[in-house]
Amino acid sequence: MAGRKRDDGTADGLTLTLPPPTMPGANSRCHWRVRHKAARHDRYVAATLALAEMRKSASWQRMEGASLTVTWRGRGRLPDPDNIGGRTKAYIDGLTDAGVWADDSVVRSITFRTERAERMCDRCVIIEARRT
Numbered sequence: 001m002a003g004r005k006r007d008d009g010t011a012d013g014l015t016l017t018l019p020p021p022t023m024p025g026a027n028s029r030c031h032w033r034v035r036h037k038a039a040r041h042d043r044y045v046a047a048t049l050a051l052a053e054m055r056k057s058a059s060w061q062r063m064e065g066a067s068l069t070v071t072w073r074g075r076g077r078l079p080d081p082d083n084i085g086g087r088t089k090a091y092i093d094g095l096t097d098a099g100v101w102a103d104d105s106v107v108r109s110i111t112f113r114t115e116r117a118e119r120m121c122d123r124c125v126i127i128e129a130r131r132t
Contacts, residue, residue: 013130046094065132
């Protein structure tokens with residue numbers, strides 16, 4: 001969902017709830033083609049959902065500086081916060097494809113968190129992008 005309005009009338013951020021990534025973990029030993037297909041899928045999903053959210057806000061403008069909070073909500077064994085970055089990189093690239101920012105070099109900080117989900121159907125990745 002698009003964030004609150006700032007003084008200049010633009011939304012101050014973007015919050016996306018995405019399905020758990022299909023990208024295998026860094027320690028999985030799978031063929032490069034499997035990784036590429038999963039990354040392409042995750043990137044497409046993030047770009048599509050970001051575009052849908054940005055269209056809801058008539059005053060959306062590209063972010064010139066951003067800080068991200070990536071929350072992994074899951075059941076069972078949760079990934080290390082260090083490993084969440086690699087698993088969600090395709091999502092962040094998808095936000096670049098959607099035009100949330102011109103290049104992901106404008107992202108000044110990324111915070112990774114984990115949370116326990118109450119039910120299996122509540123598993124997701126929440127990405128919050130805030131203007132800095």
